[in-house]
Amino acid sequence: MKTKKGIIATWASIFLNIALFAVKYWAGVVSNSVALLADAWHTLFDSVSSLAVLLGLKVSIIPADKKHPFGHGRAELIASLVVGILLAVVGFNFLSESVIKFRERAVFNYGPVAIWVTVASVVIKxxxxxxxxxxxxxxxxxxxxxxGWHHRSDAISSVVILAGIFIGGKLWWVDSVLGVFVSLMIFYTTYGIMKETISVLLGENIETDMRREIESIGHDINGNLFLDPHDFKIHHYGNHSELVFHIRLPGNYSLSKAHNIASEYEARVEEKYAIGVTIHVDAIDGLKTMNGNKAG
Structure with a gap:
């Protein structure tokens, strides 16, 4: 049901963006405005990126198999990378076009069409x-x-273009400057998308609060023995995450006892965070309890 909502939202985004592109492109041609044309193509590429998102959503729900035991959730991360790359290409193209228009002192003609189309774009986006x-x-x-943030960047760029429309008649270079601004907005959005996505793909450490909570969860599993959870590694697979970490237990514990302690710890952490958990047991002598006494 949840994935279905995501797919519906994505299809709605695709159709609305295509319609907005057609209207904004027409307004840009009528006005001979590089800023409006850049904004139009920015909107069209929203549809392309939405298609990438749709593909990512569909692939991400494919069940795990022998080749992909953790499922296909990272397809969404790949889709986010595609969105970022497409945005970067659009931004570079219109940055170049804006510079050319500035050098040529190209004539533009903002009118009522540009105003109403831009206002509609701001609201819809x-x-x-x-x-x-x-x-x-x-x-x-x-x-x-x-x-969503891609849509918002488009709305913000349209707001700036709208402001420029009202002063455009007095300054010949306004349209070129607005085109540069739209390009920079696209680059900024690209940076945000790529930074978050690449960080997850490279692998992230767990938060300090999560580490402390996991330590707290394990305090009473084996009396008051401190299990010393350490060497945390978390891997994200879309909606599913896998956490691996080590604990220390006395070397004279039986295999069965060590297994039961680790299994109970795993179950508690899984219940708390709704993630998969695997615990490796390090055997060591001389462990201390929370009050400082040696474990027997």
Whole structure:
């Protein structure tokens, strides 16, 4: 059901973006405005990125198999990378176009068409942004949230263009400067998307609060023996995460006892965080309890 909501949100985004592109492109041609044309293509590439998100969502729900034992959730991260790369290409193209227009002192003609199209774009894109971000948060979907912020960047760039329209008649270079601004907005959005996605793909450490909570969870599993959880590694697979860490137990414990302690610890952490947990046991002598006495 949750994934279905994400797919519906993505299809709605695709169709609305295509419609907005057509109207904004027409306004850009009529006005001979590089800023409006850049904004139009930015919107069209929203549809391309939304298709990447849709593909990522569909692939991510494919069950785990022998070749992919942790499922296909990282397909969403790949989709987010595609979104970022496409944005970077659009930004570079229109940055170049804006510089050329500035050098040539190209003539533009903002009129009522440009104003109303830009106002409509701001309203529609902000609604789309809020919807995608809300659904993305509910589904814990990086690609949907990235798509939402992509919509918001488009709305913000349209707001700036709208402001420029009202002063454009007095300054010949306004359209070129607005085109550069839209390009920089695209680059900024690209940076945010790529930074978060690449960080997850490279692997992240667990938060300090999570580490402390896991230590606390294990305090009473084996009396008051401190299990010393350490060497944490967490791997994210879309909606599913796997946590691996080590604990220390006395070397004279039986294999069965050590297994039971680790299994109970795993179950408690899994219940708390809804993630998969694997614990490796290090055998060591001379462990101390929480009050300082040696474990027997």
């Amino acid at each position: 902000e609604i789309m942004a809020r919807y995608s971000i809300i659904i993305g948060n509910k589904l814990n979907s990086n690609s949907l949230k990235a798509d």
